Amino acid sequence: MxxxxxxxxxxxxxxxxxxxxxxxxxxxxxxxxxxxxxxxxxxxxxxxxxxxxxxxxxxxxxxxxxxxxxxxxxxxxxxxxxxxxxxxxxxxxxxxxxxxxxxxxxxxxxxxxxxxxxxxxxxxxxxxxxxxxxxxxxxxxxxxxxxxxxxxxxxxxxxxxxxxxLERLDGDQLERLIQRAEQDLDTALPLTDQARRSLLEMADGDGRALLNLVEQIAAWRVDAPLEPDALSARLMRRAAKYDKSGDEHYNLISALHKSVRGSDPDAALYWLARMLTGGEDPRYLARRITRMAVEDIGLADPQAQSICLHAWEVYERLGSPEGELALAQAVTYLALAPKSNGAYVGYKAAMRLAKKTGSEPPPKHILNAPTSLMKDQGYGAGYDYDHDAEDGFSGQNYFPEGVAREELYQPVERGFERELKKRRDYFANLRAKRRET
Known part of the structure; x- marks a missing residue:
């Protein structure tokens, strides 16, 4: 055996x-x-x-x-x-x-x-x-x-x-393989320099695939060296390596996400195209693009989420390939939008604080008291109705008693969030004044 x-x-x-x-x-x-x-x-x-x-x-x-x-x-x-x-x-x-x-x-x-x-x-x-x-x-x-x-x-x-x-072979290494093949075959490939470069691109870093292509080309009988178009007509371009459930899937979506985060629309469009030509489900891309808007653009441009959702809807209505243009437009918009993860970071900080403080109840003054028993227990006592307060802001504490206030949301000085930062600071100053009085 x-x-x-x-x-x-x-x-x-x-x-x-x-x-x-x-x-x-x-x-x-x-x-x-x-x-x-x-x-x-x-x-x-x-x-x-x-x-x-x-x-x-x-x-x-x-x-x-x-x-x-x-x-x-x-x-x-x-x-x-x-x-x-x-x-x-x-x-x-x-x-x-x-x-x-x-x-x-x-x-x-x-x-x-x-x-x-x-x-x-x-x-x-x-x-x-x-x-x-x-x-x-x-x-x-x-x-x-x-x-x-x-x-x-x-x-x-x-x-x-x-x-x-082990890494995919680069152009110089693939060229060395071609030269070895030509020595073994005792003949030069009938290709122009540009066609030779096209052949290296067709191999896509795969030495074995390259040698198989070389063996086919060497058997051809041609009157003059072939140009790239003639070579492409005779050979099927090797499909790009892509596994929708494997490592390449995660590598390429990571590249797309980081290109958007890095405000590079050209790279973002390239990685989007790589995934689509590899056979990725556009609906998966629509979900991930919307996630990018939530995580990386956030409140710096609240419109970004709507644009992604609309692009998703356009794809659902038009299908492929026309609907994919809407996804490309959304990716371009996200790449050029102002970036902020302030709300995302604030949410994660709030989750950590919530787990840390456990079952601490809200302060009684912000609890409703629909029954007399609850009123006797102090529910709602001392609540200040913000609309009746000066500037429409009471400055009361809404955290549980004994839980120190934390500034969970830290807006950035970019895009629309610059305006939100002004509003946040305004209320923080009013709150400080209310405490002093």
């Missing part, structure tokens, strides 16, 4: 040619393109290999950045037997056989590096199954995931493995 998962099986004599991406797979860690932040001499893997103390790892990064290749080469560098499985196709019985084979291997003096692709797809019980074999040295685990390990992996597993973040 172990042979099913092991690598290095003999290739039949008349097998079809290996794909370009497989032929160009690095033969040493020094040949890996990119990922200096984990492979460099002072980076985590560089230090581990230099000290001869490799620990279990979780490789977290987007597709096509070298997770499988790095795991394979780590086994090679440390003289461990390399076993690769996928969480998608491997069940508990298969795992047991892998662990049994690793135990036999260990008894014979050979360690096992178990590479688990898509490790986040294992459930909690399956993830727990790795722990005893990691602890007793039966396996050295290297897991690969495209999802945030903090959300997808058990704390117990994370405590026994170091998480290394």
């Amino acid at each position: 172990a042979d099913l998962f092991d690598t290095g099986a003999a290739v039949p004599e008349h097998a079809p040619p290996r794909p370009l991406a497989d032929r160009l797979r690095p033969q040493s860690l020094a040949e890996v393109v990119g990922q200096e932040q984990v492979l460099g001499p002072e980076a985590p893997l560089g230090v581990m290999l230099a000290s001869g103390a490799l620990s279990s790892l979780i490789l977290w990064g987007p597709p096509g950045v070298g997770k499988t290749t790095i795991a394979r080469l780590l086994a090679q560098e440390t003289d461990l037997h390399f076993v690769q499985i996928s969480a998608i196709f491997t069940g508990v019985p298969d795992l047991k056989k892998v662990f049994e084979a690793a135990k036999l291997r260990r008894q014979n003096g050979k360690g096992t590096l178990l590479f688990v692709d898509e490790i986040h797809r294992f459930n909690k019980a399956q993830q727990d199954g790795f722990l005893p074999h990691m602890e007793d040295g039966t396996i050295l685990l290297v897991g690969a995931t495209t999802e945030n390990p903090s959300f997808e992996l058990n704390a117990a597993l994370l405590s026994r493995a170091q998480v290394l973040v």
Whole structure:
């Protein structure tokens, strides 16, 4: 059974040619393109290999950045037997056989590096199954995931493995891959410089996707180098990486929210467009945009909430794609609106004070007394009707007796809230005068 998962099986004599991406797979860690932040001499893997103390790892990064290749080469560098499985196709019985084979291997003096692709797809019980074999040295685990390990992996597993973040390849690194491919193919790609740059954009940071595209292009027979438009006509642009329930979802909504908060309408529109082109539900965006108005614009521009609600309603009436323009208008308005979280901060401070003071009753003078018994108990006694007071303001205390007044709402000197600050200060001064008299 172990042979099913092991690598290095003999290739039949008349097998079809290996794909370009497989032929160009690095033969040493020094040949890996990119990922200096984990492979460099002072980076985590560089230090581990230099000290001869490799620990279990979780490789977290987007597709096509070298997770499988790095795991394979780590086994090679440390003289461990390399076993690769996928969480998608491997069940508990298969795992047991892998662990049994690793135990036999260990008894014979050979360690096992178990590479688990898509490790986040294992459930909690399956993830727990790795722990005893990691602890007793039966396996050295290297897991690969495209999802945030903090959300997808058990704390117990994370405590026994170091998480290394792999990054999408940049333009220079992708260009190095193209040059390697051209050497292997012994031909230059029939592309103009601009078309070559377009090809790098199509790859979207994915080295494997790039090499697959290169292999297609190299097979074309053309009379002259292709321009970007001709290249796009022949190739389908790779869909942007976006998972509506995964890490990219949270990353992009965070980018949109912070762009609005940072008063950058151009960046805000860009992130809105990224989410919409990725397939995000516009209704979700409408909710989040309205939340931005409440949290970050607040009373500095009370109209902002209405604009967001109206944009939401317009989308519900028009649908896509026309309704999405209303969301774009709302995002633009929010980005350029004056910002204040004064009411938001004040509300959170009020919640903390409410929890701290527990069940303290209101002062009796602001309680209604509909019965004689309640009047006898002092309900409503001494209440000053504000409309009858000078300036329409009595200045009475409305906090519970024994609870010190706190200035929970701190308006800012921006937008409409500047006017609210004047009103607040006005009443604060009157209250102080009433106390003096």
